[in-house]
Amino acid sequence: MTSKLEMIYKKLRAYFGAQHWWPAQTSFEVMVGAILTQNTNWTNVEKAISNLKKNRLLGPDKLYHISQKKLSKYIVPAGYYNIKAKRLKGFLGFFFKYYQGRSDKMAAQDKSELRRQLLSVNGIGPETADSILLYALDKPIFVVDSYTKRILSRHRLILDSATYEEVQSLFMRNLPCSAKLFNEYHALLVRLGKEFCLKRSPRCQFCPLESSGARSPYV
DNA sequence: CACCAGGCAAGTA
């Protein structure tokens, strides 16, 4: 029995190919990027990441010891730089307090317990927490973002009012529990959202999912 | 000029 969500995945994977997410060199870079990309175009985040790298600051110890004020200067291009500097600092405090600034120690923690911990950090919500779990630590959890909800809503697979956890659960109940699959699937949804569900306009022009049969309510 | 981007928390009623 192949679920509708699996069919959509196959279609996207065949159309776009592998996405190779997350675009980063280290787990820590993924965690930083996950906070920087909140409601922000990824190209702007790349500029901020590039600034940190140029100045040899993109490591747990360096970012832990730099002042919030100085940190904010490097991440200006990512937007919301004051609040994001504060959020990065909040995350680093947590990261060192419980895991000594080591992603391998963090990866050893139980998935749902770690998710609860991450959500308790000010500035880390469900998407940021799940992005860290999946893309930095390779934990099998499905990341839901605005593209995911928009695409599923427009294809009538969820109601507009569906909550984050409901959408996440829909994917995780209907797919094999695989970090590799969840990684690729979410990346493909973002790719589709960027290229076809243009902006917030109601139409997904030339959407490769059209005529996929992905039309009935719910899966 | 307006609108948007891989959210989240704090404030208001």
Next chain:
DNA sequence: TACTTGCATGGT
């Protein structure tokens, strides 16, 4: 509980 608003840069 359910809306609304602030946060900000850079590209289209």
